[in-house]
Each structure stands twice: as C-alpha cells, then as structure tokens.
Amino acid sequence: MKKLLKKIEAMEVQMDKAQQWAEYWLQDEHFDEERSNEFEQESDAIYENLYQLFGQAADQIVDATSGQIDKVMAMTMIRCRRKEVKRIFA
Helix, strand or coil: CHHHHHHHHHHHHHHHHHHHHHHHCCCHHHCCHHHHHHHHHHHHHHHHHHHHHHHHHHHHHHHHCCCCCCHHHHHHHHHHCHHHHHHHCC
8 A cells, every 4th residue: 555655646746747837838938739738638647547546545445444434435535634544554
C-alpha cells in the first residue's frame, strides 16, 4: 500500500504540472492553443491512470477491513484523509 500511495502522489504532481503548462500556453503573452491541448491530453491520460490506482488502493482497504469499509468510503479516505491512511498502513 505504501508504494501505491507514493505512486499516486507522484502522478498527482505530474498531473498538476501538465495542467499548469496547459494554462500557461493559454495566457495571452504565450498563447498556443495546440500546445495547451497537448498538455490537457497528457493531464487526462495521467488522470485515467490515477483513477485506476485509486481503485486499487481502495480495494486494498476494503480487503484489509474485510468489507467493513466499502470502496466508495475507501476512495474518499484516500482523497481526503490520506495522512491517516498512510499512518495506518505504515
């Protein structure tokens, strides 16, 4: 689980950077819609992979709790209470 959480965090950083570049290329002084769209597509691809990782991490939480925590709650925990999830699986 620790490796999965680290991978999620790394991908979130990559996605944020791609989104920042997409916005950068839409500013008046650097306007290039094509480059912005490329970064948007990169961000979308990262998000798809990230969503799969969230699902895998949530499944691990569901398994670890023998179903006492359902997948929706597990995904919410990963998004909103990640520090606690890290501590539990440390």
